[in-house]
Amino acid sequence: MTAERVRWPLTLALCGGYFLVLLDVTVVNIALPQIGSDLHADGSGLAWTVDAYAVPLAALLLGSGAIGDRLGHRRVALLGLAGFGVASVLCALAPTIGVLIAARAMQGTGAALMLPGTLALLVANARDENARNRLVGVWAATGGAALPAGPVIGGLLVQAAGWRAVFWLSVPVVVLALIPVLGLARSRATTPGSNTVDWGGAALLVTGLACLVSAIIEAPRLPWLAVSLGTIAAGVACWFVVVERRARYPLLRIPHGARRALAAACAVSGVMNLCVLGGLFLLTQLFQNVRGLSPVAAGFATLPAMLPLPLLGAAAGRLIARIGVWRGSALGLMVSAVGFAGIAVMITGGGSVLLLCSLAVWGAGLAILTPAIVAAALHAVPDSPGAASGASNTSRQTGGALGVALFAALAGPATGTSFTAHACALFLAAAVTFAVLGVLCGVGSRYLPERSASPDLPSPTMVRTKRINS
Known part of the structure; x- marks a missing residue:
């Protein structure tokens, strides 16, 4: 059996994980009217159905790459895949809009952990430079296909089987993706001892963004809560700047x-x-x-x-x-x-x-x-x-x-x-x-x-x- 044949299940698994991450950014939009009707959700509940996924994905992306470097991308990608799969089941079974929103937040966290590892593992297991460039091209094309596929796949699933089918879709893909990733040798930190994760900065980023999004969503209904959350978000943003300036390994290092x-x-x-x-x-x-x-x-x-x-x-x-x-x-x-x-x-x-x-x-x-x-x-x-x-x-x-x-x-x-x-x-x-x-x-x-x-x-x-x- 050739090395290329051995690697193609891993390529499909990692690209499939990347596809799921980007697909879930748009696939749920088509299901929103049914979700609102079935779970009696108002406009803010539907907004949180989308943003509960987007907030942890946005806030954890900077830190998740460093986490993979520190703990090994295989371990972190497996954790992200498993978390994404479990969260997808919880989304599909959600009896209320509150449970669905919480499960979507778990999905977003799994997606943020999974995303950097899909590319890192793909490149690390390429046999040479030409194969590496081809695999990266396949990975990028997979991401490009996810955006237009989301609304269409969502529409087909919602009309055929209801909004819960949008979340059940991820479960078999995650299970199939876990198998070849589990077969990989354990990966180590790329530069052991030097990739310290800025946990404080990552926590502040999640907290500040969640407060800001909450302030915007709740402003029409609860102006006093929106003002309070907006004030907290501003304070957290200032704190984040101070922490990042003092951190030995900040989330983002940019030349002046x-x-x-x-x-x-x-x-x-x-x-x-x-x-x-x-x-x-x-x-x-x-x-x-x-x-x-x-x-x-x-x-x-x-x-x-x-x-x-x-x-x-x-x-x-x-x-x-x-x-x-x-x-x-x-x-x-x-x-x-x-x-x-x-x-x-x-x-x-x-x-x-x-x-x-x-x-x-x-x-x-x-x-x-x-x-x-x-x-x-x-x-x-x-x-x-x-x-x-x-x-x-x-x-x-x-x-x-x-x-x-x-x-x-x-x-x-x-x-x-x-x-x-x-x-x-x-x-x-x-x-x-x-x-x-x-x-x-x-x-x-x-x-x-x-x-x-x-x-x-x-x-x-x-x-x-x-x-x-x-």
Whole structure:
């Protein structure tokens, strides 16, 4: 038996785990109307169904890589997989919205522990450099397929077997993934004794983000609680900064000269996911509660927005290499702004074809923006791609969690008479925000790191490989 045949079950297992992590970011959205009806959940309960997963995923990503380095990626990936599987069972059996939210938080924690290990183990078990690059390419393509697959798979499962089937789906995948990972030899820390985990910083990050999201979600119902939680979040944020400055091994180490460019890239990344995932949260309810589409039809209706990301990836990469990362970000933001504005106009009573075209424009802009702004973060800290990638991923996941909370709080329940009008206003606000950011990125291209195509420009595969080896 060849080594390649021996490794393919492990490749499927690790890529399957990565697919599940990203799938659960979007697959639940289609199930929200049924969850609300079955478990008698209001708008804040549905928002927490999404954000209970997103908050630990965002807050623990920076620390989970260090945990894997310290304890061994095999052990941490197994813990993440097992926790994700158990949490999926609890989600599927949840009798109340409170139990479902708690199980979703457990799912998000398992996902955060699992995610860095999937790539680390995949690369560590490649037989040579060529095989390593191929495996990283497969891993990245798997992630690209998860976003458009989420609403469609969710729609099919919800319509065929109800919302609980969305969570049962993960159980057999996790069981099959555990087998080849268990067969791996025990892994050690990459540099024993030096990868100290900043437990205090990680705990503060989770606490601060949870308080901030809670403040946003509960603001319409309990303003006094929102103010209290917001104050706590601000205090925790200040404490986090102090702790990180004093920590011997902080969660994120960025050279002083690179902080401005990286902060700009992370800010755009965060706002991007804030508007995108917040908008997707509203769209799936608009399609089902307002327009009366079935779960399957609602899932397929989102495809024009989701498909451009994997389909236009190669072309977007070539365009960005030609015009530069910040000009590429500006272009992607402007195109997405047009799509947001079109969606806002069409959801108030426009034709379905024009709405789908607006979704496609929105998705095309994101297909340009996403690789451009990730590359901008990497260019800001070219000698530390792991730190840049960690900061970018964390800002995107944090923005997504805040976006769901903010859009849910401002739009109100989908059954309310003003839901469509509020959703329209939010999409218009997103269009204006993207347009303003587009102008700022265009202006910023004169002052921030901007590299065009060159022989030494690292490809995404090279960057990910370097991150694992560093």
